[in-house]
Amino acid sequence: MIPSPTDVSALLGTLFGSEVDATDALMSASPWALALFETPELGLVAAAAADVVLVATMGAAIAGYPVDTVETALEKGKVGGELWDNFAEVLNVMNGLFMDDGDHTRVVLHSVQRVEPGQWETLVGHDLPMSALRVAVPGYPAGQLALVDLGDRSLAELGLERRKTAPAPSEPTPAVSDTRWRPHDFRQPTGVSRGLLRSLHVHLGEVARTMASTLAGRLQAKVHQKVLQIRHVGRDELVAGVGNDVLVTSFRVDGMEGRFLLAWKLDLAMCLLDMLLGGTGVPCGPARRPTALDLSLLEPAVRQVLGVVPSVLQPFVPERDLTLGDSRIDLELTLPADAATDTWLATYLSADLAGTEHQAVLAIPMLALQPILERIVNGDKQRQLELEEGPQAFGHAVLGVPGDVHVHFPTVHVPAERIAGLATGDVLVLEGMLGAPLHLRCGQVHVANVEPVVHGTRLCVRVRDDADFGRVDPSALPTRQLVHSA
């Protein structure tokens, strides 16, 4: 059982002696502290995770320390000592949130600890019921709290046992490269530097503002939107941050890879729905799951807002034609199983609509963002290199960088029943003619027309006379954008 925001507000308000505001939010910050609650008879029942701001805030608020204490601790990055002890006491008192009045089950605090690397991701990777809250104590900075229903699982089942010794490295340490340039995969969690995130913050701020002005035009009302935070997240972290009670719009941007996500809380959906129907944006009654009729009303407005994304990103990828592809609104976040290894750039947004602040998250697959990141990184690198070594230096440097080329074969649309029934010896007729050229591409760039040939036991392609080869600008190839200072 996950306590409601009202219950959390009431308990913390009583403890701190002030009006505490706990509202549904998106978990936009990494949890810093993790508390586990258990029933002595049954095992773990719940977890509570707080970001470092909330740890400091709650640690100060319970003892009535001035806000300076919090600010100093956060500035110095030292949230320990009494603040930590006090925070632990707050968590100790929060056990009451997880007790069910009906069965009188005793719930006690099992442990409070700093979140170890990967621990939170492991926990939320079990797809457990969870809620994320923004907790504001008057006079202190607001922080974030996640509450997770662990469903009587053990520490071992949840992968939360403390490591007594450092884990053996699963992969050998890569040798230090002696080359100045190397391909860089921005999908890896370490791929986005803080400097790059700062650059992205500016561009995504433009996305947020343009989305707001588009919506304002449709609603004929004031709408403001700003970027709260940008984070590079994996699948589990994305799912955990989105939490429950959300609508998720997933959409494609034709010309870019992967599916984009825009997750927004139900209260924002209700507000938007009310305004679309001519109301003030203050819906009657609590947020509820939208009906099919609600969704049909929301969808055109949402699609209009989503149209902003390709138009704002277009200048970064002039070689492609970006347009809004298919989109759909789901009542919960579902990611395909093959997205497990994907990562996203999650942009946490604060939208002021009808005088009320709402939160949303725009998640862009890193695969889609890669050309934009590369352009930003390499633009800086190119300027630096050409300044130091001359105008041709960058061009010469990238010529040695490998890039993947692939051959695009003809395809054919086949009913699922036919696909499922394929047997040895069956023949599929592709939508292409024998002898027609195949297209050799590097990324999205057409390199040459080719034809298949056999060389010994190897399948090869031979460049045809009608090839465009030789007219391709090396600097236009994705290889140019894959280089990064080693």
Added chain:
Amino acid sequence: MRVLIVDDSKAMRMIVARELRQAGFADLVITEAASGPEAIDAVGEFSPELILSDWNMPGMSGLELLQALSAKGFPGVFGFITTEASAEMRSAAEGAGSRFFITKPFTTDVLRDVLAGVVAVGS
């Protein structure tokens, strides 16, 4: 009134002391102890009329503290302020001689109402 607050959390001892004062109890003299053994020492030195104790504390629990003080013939009023709320715990506390059982978090009104029945309340 001499009051001994026993809790391993400094913040919680501060809260209990603050709420006691806000509840309007007259002539309060408050002493704190962070553990059961510290509390036993404080009882010998301070002779409190009222002890407000946490239940879960490292080393010696609040219940064990109550039992130890009862064995020594503690004449004052002993009660729990704790996160424990189960019927079994309340029953065990009453059986050991606890006069009241307040669940954290609590309000000033709750503290005043509960204590009004067992100690004198000021103006």
